[in-house]
Amino acid sequence: MGCSAFFTVPGTSVNPRSRFSTFVVRSSASDLPHTSASPPQPVKQYHNIREEARLHNNSIAISTDHPRFSAKYVPFTAIADPSSSTDESYSLDEIVYRSQSGALLDVHHDMDALKHFDGQYWRSLFDSRVGKTTWPVGSGVWSKKEWVLPEIDDDDIISAFEGNSNLFWAERYGKEFMGMNDLWVKHCGNSHTGSFKDLGMTVLVSQVNRLRKLKKPLVGVGCASTGDTSAALSAYCASAGIPSIVFLPANKISMAQLVQPIANGAFVLSIDTDFDGCMQLIREVTAELPIYLANSLNSLRLEGQKTAAIEILQQFDWEVPDWVIVPGGNLGNIYAFYKGFHMCKELGLVDRIPRLVCAQAANANPLYLYYKSEWKEFKPVKANATFASAIQIGDPVSIDRAVYALKNSNGIVEEATEEELMDAMAQADSTGMFTCPHTGVALTALIKLRRSGVIGPMDRTVVVSTAHGLKFTQSKIDYHSKDIKDMACRFANPPVQVKADFGSVMDVLKKYLLSKAN
Ligand SMILES: Cc1ncc(COP(=O)(O)O)c(C=O)c1O
Numbered sequence: 001m002g003c004s005a006f007f008t009v010p011g012t013s014v015n016p017r018s019r020f021s022t023f024v025v026r027s028s029a030s031d032l033p034h035t036s037a038s039p040p041q042p043v044k045q046y047h048n049i050r051e052e053a054r055l056h057n058n059s060i061a062i063s064t065d066h067p068r069f070s071a072k073y074v075p076f077t078a079i080a081d082p083s084s085s086t087d088e089s090y091s092l093d094e095i096v097y098r099s100q101s102g103a104l105l106d107v108h109h110d111m112d113a114l115k116h117f118d119g120q121y122w123r124s125l126f127d128s129r130v131g132k133t134t135w136p137v138g139s140g141v142w143s144k145k146e147w148v149l150p151e152i153d154d155d156d157i158i159s160a161f162e163g164n165s166n167l168f169w170a171e172r173y174g175k176e177f178m179g180m181n182d183l184w185v186k187h188c189g190n191s192h193t194g195s196f197k198d199l200g201m202t203v204l205v206s207q208v209n210r211l212r213k214l215k216k217p218l219v220g221v222g223c224a225s226t227g228d229t230s231a232a233l234s235a236y237c238a239s240a241g242i243p244s245i246v247f248l249p250a251n252k253i254s255m256a257q258l259v260q261p262i263a264n265g266a267f268v269l270s271i272d273t274d275f276d277g278c279m280q281l282i283r284e285v286t287a288e289l290p291i292y293l294a295n296s297l298n299s300l301r302l303e304g305q306k307t308a309a310i311e312i313l314q315q316f317d318w319e320v321p322d323w324v325i326v327p328g329g330n331l332g333n334i335y336a337f338y339k340g341f342h343m344c345k346e347l348g349l350v351d352r353i354p355r356l357v358c359a360q361a362a363n364a365n366p367l368y369l370y371y372k373s374e375w376k377e378f379k380p381v382k383a384n385a386t387f388a389s390a391i392q393i394g395d396p397v398s399i400d401r402a403v404y405a406l407k408n409s410n411g412i413v414e415e416a417t418e419e420e421l422m423d424a425m426a427q428a429d430s431t432g433m434f435t436c437p438h439t440g441v442a443l444t445a446l447i448k449l450r451r452s453g454v455i456g457p458m459d460r461t462v463v464v465s466t467a468h469g470l471k472f473t474q475s476k477i478d479y480h481s482k483d484i485k486d487m488a489c490r491f492a493n494p495p496v497q498v499k500a501d502f503g504s505v506m507d508v509l510k511k512y513l514l515s516k517a518n
């Protein structure tokens, strides 16, 4: 390169006309290694995408003549019943999880400020950010930053460019098993730690990062988990260099989920109880120790999770699907979906919201029972073992949020037995997906609602797949080995043992091809 040689950061290419060109600084010759092969007049480049964000303020790419975007905590009761007027509210920089009366909190955005721009403006802004590596708005969550955590400094954000997950057209599954042409699966499990929890955890851990810089007394972040929250928490904390502490119910989560926080350096407590027991313990512990609570009881999480709903609308070019089906456990996510859709309607991006379906495992179905009682009386249940182990939850913390979401979306609750959910998962896999058992629960709800005619053949329907199937391989192995007590495993596809000789291989292959030719 002679005199114009560039001294580059390894692994980066230097294009002087790139958006990074303002960061190229000519170094003095004495800064540089001098060999006879490299003459001493290079240019040193030390850019990175955070620095670029610092200079350009990528997220507030909006003119300054608008009201300031802001958000605060308010009691959820004020959202659910606006007539119960209260002026109780808290800054997002406070460490608070419940209202004075013990109610859940909600992150409330200054909607008047957001309404300064019309729906078309927001659609174009969000669309312009998809598929980029711009910090932080290249993330599917932070591309909606003004609606998520508008006041956080881009520099405090901890992101793995989560979100922007595939919305899969389930063409063959839809046609062959559902008689549908417009069936979609939102693969939220195709994500950094393999579940939708990344969407919420980037927000929560970013805010913790900010709180620690503000010298708030927080030594670490903790959660109770059925395996996915703990994986996301430990990964984002590890990325930020913040200690994470996870409470796991002993022997109730998959091996793949258990190894995630271990690998990411979390302090892992395996506790001889179920998820509800762990949840109770983490609530007590976070009230006593400088550990920030990372479960969805903390409404910050839902701000990130709601972006999956916005993303679905965006992926359909802002056309609203008829149905969205979400598996439910602790019940934060169904509300997050509702909130995302509702904000899009309120801010004029769309003119209606989809009907929501929450799907539960029959072995852990407190919401389903409540729905069936026509919302008369909620009773927590003792959650029994289920292959959908991440939703083995009997006393969901977000029950009030879920009921609100369902009532306001003309929603439905369905349930799936173990056999139903495993068959649905296997059937979906046989058409090219690799789903988790929780997705099997959601697919079962779809099967039932199609069978009863509630969901029509032409209805555009989205099934939310919440985790990657690779986290749950043991359940698939058991199913395909027909190794599950009292389950027919109708769609099992076990491997065929065959002798290592040409004749034996030919015999089994001919038999197989004949069965396929018919
Ligand atoms: C894979 C998976 N699916 C679904 C859920 C249910 O989400 P929520 O607890 O928000 O209802 C969870 C966690 O609870 C999960 O880990």
Ligand SMILES: N[C@@H](CCOP(=O)(O)O)C(=O)O
Binding pocket: 223, 224, 225, 226, 227, 228, 229, 230, 294, 295, 296, 297, 329, 330, 332, 390, 391
């Ligand atoms: N499935 C969850 C259960 C906890 O839910 P959260 O959303 O309240 O953290 C998990 O993976 O731990």
